[in-house]
Amino acid sequence: MRTPATADLGRPRVLVVEDDDTIGRHLETGLRGNDYAPVWSRTGSAALAEAARTPYDVLLLDLGLPDMDGLDVARTLRAGHPDLLIVVLTARTDDIDVIAGLDAGADDYLVKPFSLSVLLARLRAHLRRRVVAAQSQEPVRLADLVLDVSARRCTLHGQDVVLRPKEFDLLAVLARHAGEAVSRETLMAEVWDENWFGSTKTLDVTMAGLRRRLTEAAGVSARLPRITTLRGHGYRLEP
Secondary structure, eight states: OOOOOGGGTTSOEEEEEOOOHHHHHHHHHHHHTTTOEEEEESSHHHHHHHHHHSOOSEEEEESBOSSSBHHHHHHHHHHHOTTOEEEEEESOOSHHHHHHHHHTTOSEEEESSOOHHHHHHHHHHHHHHHHHHHSOOOOEEETTEEEETTTTEEEETTEEOOOOHHHHHHHHHHHHTTTSOEEHHHHIIIIIOTTOOSOTHHHHHHHHHHHHHHHHHHTTTSOOOOEEEETTTEEEEOO
16 A cells, blocks of 8 residues: 655545455556546555544545455545545446445445456546536525535535535536536536436436435424426426
């Protein structure tokens, strides 16, 4: 395991958690050759220790680790690093496994075997989207909900609401089109990737998490804008 060198400063920092030597070495070499600053950990405990020492932009996480379940690593790091981009690398293809990874805090997933070019395209899309979203926009107010995209801050009745990165991005797209029907295809393209080819259950799980967090934060006193499901089409955020 290696701490990013001084020459890596300014590059997106990527923590690779992978126990397979061939895959880990391939990812480390490929990322470094494409202007990322990777650090490779072979166990979950080593990854947690590394993340506690150094801030990272991206976590590439294998679920089948030798010392602990990768889902536990995702939950722990998501709780402590809400803005961390977490991409799960998994050989598990069942929907329930994918949903479990997303529910644990992952933003995206790739099923093994995958090509380095696909991974790099996904990372570019995610990181570019964050830069665009962070550019100056006026805060949006809907009932007691205020969404400040530039500051990536969501407040409800004056209190901060902690959202996962993709939950925030999803809410931002809906808020930008408040009162309009937004298709599932548009949401997948704007929040994830215009070339997304994975399961759209990613959207369903993220939407469920967004609704749950907003409802819990609203309690009984705050006025919360309703997210209406448009069956066969998408969603609409009621203004």
